[in-house]
Amino acid sequence: MVYGAIEAGGTKFVCAISSDGQSIAERVSIATTQPEETMAQVYQFFDQFKLTAMGIGSFGPIDSNPSSAQYGQILSTPKQGWSSFDFLGAVKKRYSIPVAWTTDVNAAAYGEAKNGSAQDVEHSIYLTVGTGIGGGFVSEGVIKEGIGHAEMGHIFVAKHEGDYFDGICPFHKGCLEGLASGSAISARYQKKAQELTLNQEVWELEAFYLAQAVYNYSLLHRPERIILGGGVMKQKQLYHLIQAQVDKLNQTYISLPDLASYVVAPALGDNAGIIGCLILAQEQIKLSN
Amino acid sequence: MVYGAIEAGGTKFVCAISSDGQSIAERVSIATTQPEETMAQVYQFFDQFKLTAMGIGSFGPIDSNPSSAQYGQILSTPKQGWSSFDFLGAVKKRYSIPVAWTTDVNAAAYGEAKNGSAQDVEHSIYLTVGTGIGGGFVSEGVIKEGIGHAEMGHIFVAKHEGDYFDGICPFHKGCLEGLASGSAISARYQKKAQELTLNQEVWELEAFYLAQAVYNYSLLHRPERIILGGGVMKQKQLYHLIQAQVDKLNQTYISLPDLASYVVAPALGDNAGIIGCLILAQEQIKLSN
Ligand SMILES: Nc1ncnc2c1ncn2[C@@H]1O[C@H](COP(=O)(O)OP(=O)(O)O)[C@@H](O)[C@H]1O
Ligand SMILES: Nc1ncnc2c1ncn2[C@@H]1O[C@H](COP(=O)(O)OP(=O)(O)O)[C@@H](O)[C@H]1O
Ligand SMILES: [Zn+2]
Ligand SMILES: [Zn+2]
Known part of the structure; x- marks a missing residue:
């Protein structure tokens, strides 16, 4: 074959x-x-x-x-x-x-669900944070869609108090992708995201937005694992920052899996x-x- | 029987x-x-x-x-x-x-999917906007859950520019329920929601928040119908206001069903x-x- x-x-x-x-x-x-x-x-x-x-x-x-x-x-x-x-x-x-x-992104979600970081669970999400933001949801071995595929990157989330950047999504301006994609980071700081590695504020703000996305997906899909990939996630410190913010957002509301094994990198890279x-x-x- | x-x-x-x-x-x-x-x-x-x-x-x-x-x-x-x-x-x-x-809320979503406003479609959401906010998702005849049931009312959405109300959710403060439930309306205006019928600003703001929720659910689940019920939706003008706001949020991004038949009241009341x-x-x- x-x-x-x-x-x-x-x-x-x-x-x-x-x-x-x-x-x-x-x-x-x-x-x-x-x-x-x-x-x-x-x-x-x-x-x-x-x-x-x-x-x-x-x-x-x-x-x-x-x-x-x-x-x-x-x-x-x-x-x-x-x-x-x-x-x-x-x-x-x-x-x-x-x-x-x-x-x-559905293909990546499926790859991770079958052979990667989510092969031991029933419900998982893969999100790529790159030039844009997109994701897929796999449940009981199947890519889940409604009348079309998910557009996970374009949800609306709360703005950070001090953030006066309007967002760059051509459709929604300040949706998640408009505020937190690699392109949004470049537009906000007038520098490529990979050149901002040492600027801690950048990654705190990035985690603030990605944590809300992770939390919203968690409330709606109740997955067992959320895999974050894409160029921006090469900033490995983001995993910890996002885990901490998700914990803070959730307080004691829903029972989430242990956060260190809940918000993870793609095993298949x-x-x-x-x-x-x-x-x-x-x-x-x-x-x- | x-x-x-x-x-x-x-x-x-x-x-x-x-x-x-x-x-x-x-x-x-x-x-x-x-x-x-x-x-x-x-x-x-x-x-x-x-x-x-x-x-x-x-x-x-x-x-x-x-x-x-x-x-x-x-x-x-x-x-x-x-x-x-x-x-x-x-x-x-x-x-x-x-x-x-x-x-x-899952039971209500199921009732509407089998015998109510969503009996002609495969993927539908029911959301109640009452004392709190909660919802359920039915797909291909089955109530969909992950490792737990959905908590659709507690997602984070963007604050309205002029809204300085912090929100009243005991877990999340300014989540959707904290900003837009019947209890949140009462707390914001110091009056019961049903006593604010003639105050148009109240319902514009309410629609601003509910439209973001409807839109986020639309992007993630891609349902064919979203049914809004509960005490607050007794304000029938909300349906139009929400439909208009969803249209504005979406621009031309995803193809949504005709909005008048997409965001509807529960047929079973x-x-x-x-x-x-x-x-x-x-x-x-x-x-x-
Ligand atoms: N080490 C890095 N740190 C932060 N951002 C990065 C890094 N490497 C790439 N990026 C950003 O990731 C984005 C590209 O994402 P990538 O997933 O590689 O490709 P694409 O999304 O186009 O398929 C760009 O916005 C780039 O600035
Ligand atoms: N006509 C109305 N207009 C606006 N809000 C209403 C109206 N009737 C009830 N409410 C609000 O709906 C909430 C009660 O919701 P309901 O769905 O009836 O009950 P519950 O959510 O407690 O099951 C209260 O916050 C109340 O103020
Ligand atoms: Zn967008
Ligand atoms: Zn809440």
């Missing part, structure tokens, strides 16, 4: 091949430009193999509702050229194999998404039978 | 009987005092009937996790005498019949909870076989 995986991000596409759905045999990274150009390179990579199944985790918003006419498409996106691109259709047409289709896609590819074979 | 239902609130217990699980044949309302006293009256009512099954929707927090040692109990509550009360155990012992067990309990009672018979 040869499984293929595409983790399609706004900046780059990572394509990978695996024979067991767990270890990556080959991998390539392709810049995200126009669909035609990018997909030509994707095909060039995968054409080398005799694929059994494929898993795609795409940047959103996507249509993930199998009963919708737009199923398989990228929906309206500021990313030039990609709105209405029939990603799933294109890949299925090229390879005539079972293809799994979800968001990049930057591979969470691609591994999730490989597992989804494997499972798609059964679903397509 | 004779189905029993207990909607156990912090102020009163409503007990009801039905032969078809839909229409209520008899009903009694009992003041919530101490467990022994209150339950004696509950038994007095139900002892008159030959019950087939029972459904309980209780004020929370409750232990709703069947694999927990405290399953069936009311957890730590400020309500004098009720912490650790083994509600499910007591009722099962008294009647030796199948007994369903969930929160009052104040009976949502008790009807939910009756349906759960009926279904418990199959589960117990």
Whole structure:
């Protein structure tokens, strides 16, 4: 068996091949430009193999509702050229194999739930804090969605008293992503987030916002584990700061798991998404039978 | 068949009987005092009937996790005498019949999903805005929980610019319940909410907070309908105000159902909870076989 995986991000596409759905045999990274150009390179990579199944985790918003006419498409996106691109259709047409289709963050949540930091629990959330903020929820082995995939990064939370930054989300201004994504940090301090490592105030404020998000998810989903990944979480001190703030927010209200094992890093690191896609590819074979 | 239902609130217990699980044949309302006293009256009512099954929707927090040692109990509550009360155990012992067990708001969400405003959709939320704020989420015919039931009323949302009220939640101060419950309205304006009907500012501010909650739930659960009930929603103008604010918050971000049919009143009115309990009672018979 040869499984293929595409983790399609706004900046780059990572394509990978695996024979067991767990270890990556080959991998390539392709810049995200126009669909035609990018997909030509994707095909060039995968054409080398005799694929059994494929898993795609795409940047959103996507249509993930199998009963919708737009199923398989990228929906309206500021990313030039990609709105209405029939990603799933294109890949299925090229390879005539079972293809799994979800968001990049759902794929990462699934990878972590099956093979990573949440493999021992029933209900888990994965949140990436990078250029943007997004997440997925896995419950009883299944990625949970309603009429569309979750948009966990865009919830509204309380502003910090001293924070006069309006936020940069093009849709919501001061939503979580608008206040606490890597791009928001850069915009607020006029410096890249990675250049602010020694400025403790930055990470206190960041933890203030991420803790509210973690707490809101906790109240609504009651998961057993929340995994925080993405570029901003390379600031490892954030885990402690967020755990402490969540504890402070909760007081004695709900019974939370021990916080040190509740708010954690992805065991699969930057591979969470691609591994999730490989597992989804494997499972798609059964679903397509 | 004779189905029993207990909607156990912090102020009163409503007990009801039905032969078809839909229409209520008899009903009694009992003041919530101490467990022994209150339950004696509950038994007095139900002892008159030959019950087939029972459904309980209780004020929370409750232990709703069947694999927990405290399953069936009311957890730590400020309500004098009720912490650790083994509600499910007591009722099962008294009647030796199948007994369903969930929160009052989950029962209402279930009632509305099966027989009320959400019977035509797959994913719905019911939120009560009364003395407190609480809600439940029903997806594909099932009440969804993680390691515990949702606490939808206690999420954090953004403060309104001009709002200097700190909030009254004993755990979180300015969480949604602390800012927007009926009790919060009374505390903010030093008047009962029902006496503020003509003060438009009150309802604009109330809609500002409830719209953020509706929007956050929308992003995380992506439901097809959100039902708002409870005493505060007797102010019917709130539905329009909330719909307008949700539209403003969302801009063009996610595709929401038509707002007039998305944020709606409970079709079962104040009976949502008790009807939910009756349906759960009926279904418990199959589960117990
Ligand atoms: N060591 C670091 N500390 C803080 N922020 C970082 C660090 N490394 C990357 N970032 C931030 O993370 C963001 C990129 O996130 P990443 O998850 O790597 O990619 P993307 O979200 O685009 O897929 C940028 O905003 C960058 O400033
Ligand atoms: N017509 C009304 N307009 C506004 N608020 C109301 C109205 N009727 C009741 N309330 C408020 O609703 C709350 C009671 O909510 P209710 O759902 O009736 O009971 P509970 O939440 O205690 O079960 C109180 O705070 C009360 O002030
Ligand atoms: Zn946003
Ligand atoms: Zn609270």
